[in-house]
Amino acid sequence: MKAVRYHGPGEPFRLETVPEPQAGPGEVRVRIRAAGMCHTELHFESGLLNLGTAPVTMGHEMAGVINQAGEGVDPSRLGERVLVYYYAGCGECEWCLRGEENLCGSLKAEYGFFNDGGYAELIVVPARNAVPLPSNVSFEAAAPIGCGVTTAIHACNLAGLADGEVVVVYGVGTVGYGLIQVARLRGARVVAVGRTPGKLALARELGAHEVANASDEGKDVAARVRELTGGRGADVVFELVATRETMAASTAMLAKQGRLVFIGYSPDSYTVHPIHLVINEAVVTASVGNTLGEMEEALALVAEGKVRTVVDHTLPLEEWEKGMEALREGTALGRIVLIP
Ligand SMILES: [Zn+2]
Numbered sequence: 167m168k169a170v171r172y173h174g175p176g177e178p179f180r181l182e183t184v185p186e187p188q189a190g191p192g193e194v195r196v197r198i199r200a201a202g203m204c205h206t207e208l209h210f211e212s213g214l215l216n217l218g219t220a221p222v223t224m225g226h227e228m229a230g231v232i233n234q235a236g237e238g239v240d241p242s243r244l245g246e247r248v249l250v251y252y253y254a255g256c257g258e259c260e261w262c263l264r265g266e267e268n269l270c271g272s273l274k275a276e277y278g279f280f281n282d283g284g285y286a287e288l289i290v291v292p293a294r295n296a297v298p299l300p301s302n303v304s305f306e307a308a309a310p311i312g313c314g315v316t317t318a319i320h321a322c323n324l325a326g327l328a329d330g331e332v333v334v335v336y337g338v339g340t341v342g343y344g345l346i347q348v349a350r351l352r353g354a355r356v357v358a359v360g361r362t363p364g365k366l367a368l369a370r371e372l373g374a375h376e377v378a379n380a381s382d383e384g385k386d387v388a389a390r391v392r393e394l395t396g397g398r399g400a401d402v403v404f405e406l407v408a409t410r411e412t413m414a415a416s417t418a419m420l421a422k423q424g425r426l427v428f429i430g431y432s433p434d435s436y437t438v439h440p441i442h443l444v445i446n447e448a449v450v451t452a453s454v455g456n457t458l459g460e461m462e463e464a465l466a467l468v469a470e471g472k473v474r475t476v477v478d479h480t481l482p483l484e485e486w487e488k489g490m491e492a493l494r495e496g497t498a499l500g501r502i503v504l505i506p
């Protein structure tokens with residue numbers, strides 16, 4: 167089968183022919199029908215994210231149809247439409263027992279990171295990682311739920327978001343669109359910050375109460391957020407960009423007891439004098455990935471029409487390079503989805 171694979175930091179991905187994987191006991195094989203292209207792939211490409219495992223098939227957002235059921239798996243699942251959850255925890259550590267397998271230190275698999283992911287025709291995963299996809303959600307619309315919407319739910323949970331709080335979503339892309347919608351559903355007043363007018367217009371369409379263009383505001387984006395919030399500032403800032411400039415602004419716009427939640431990262435380090443945190447009792451925290459329960463919640467929100475994913479365009483798997491080019495240039499308004 168065809169697969170787009172990572173070969174190490176700084177090496178270009180390559181489209182290759184690899185053996186078809188076979189479902190073992192307790193596993194299913196999914197014929198992938200849609201795979202979302204996440205910004206994380208750029209971090210693999212540049213070497214910023216180097217997990218030391220190569221070669222590995224890229225892609226951690228995938229939807230498809232079960233076409234093989236391993237020993238012990240209910241054969242009636244053959245033909246089932248599913249969304250794949252990309253972590254497979256050990257099931258025994260304190261994090262797994264709490265349902266937080268995104269923090270498991272003995273992961274059995276993390277698809278698209280350490281294990282072969284969704285930029286391929288087939289993937290084999292434990293049966294529990296293949297979550298039934300409601301019939302009213304297309305494969306294309308489903309793929310960006312896996313990382314985009316689910317990560318947004320995880321970050322909102324982690325931030326302890328309360329009704330009526332001011333949330334700044336700093337960075338408008340797929341996770342940002344998810345955060346705008348999920349935070350609004352939880353009663354937050356949402357300010358989206360970005361640089362691209364088209365993405366900010368979409369942010370407003372998806373429910374942002376206010377938008378701020380960081381290019382217009384320059385270094386005063388924090389002042390602009392204070393102005394938009396009657397001087398209060400942000401109870402929660404979700405940092406999806408994390409450059410030196412945005413991190414300074416994100417810190418400066420925090421309200422008293424505000425929480426800065428890192429989700430994205432760049433080559434830049436976070437530097438802040440503690441006094442800026444101390445005087446406001448500010449909290450700096452971070453959010454990584456998501457849990458299976460959160461993916462089920464994300465899927466239900468999309469199926470009920472409460473949250474929508476935004477697909478910019480689809481590409482055949484063979485044209486993945488065009489998708490990477492668009493990711494690098496930041497030209498896509500929503501997800502680019504590969505169709506293997
Ligand atoms: Zn992702």
Ligand SMILES: [Zn+2]
Nearest residue numbers: 256259262270
């Ligand atoms: Zn574990």
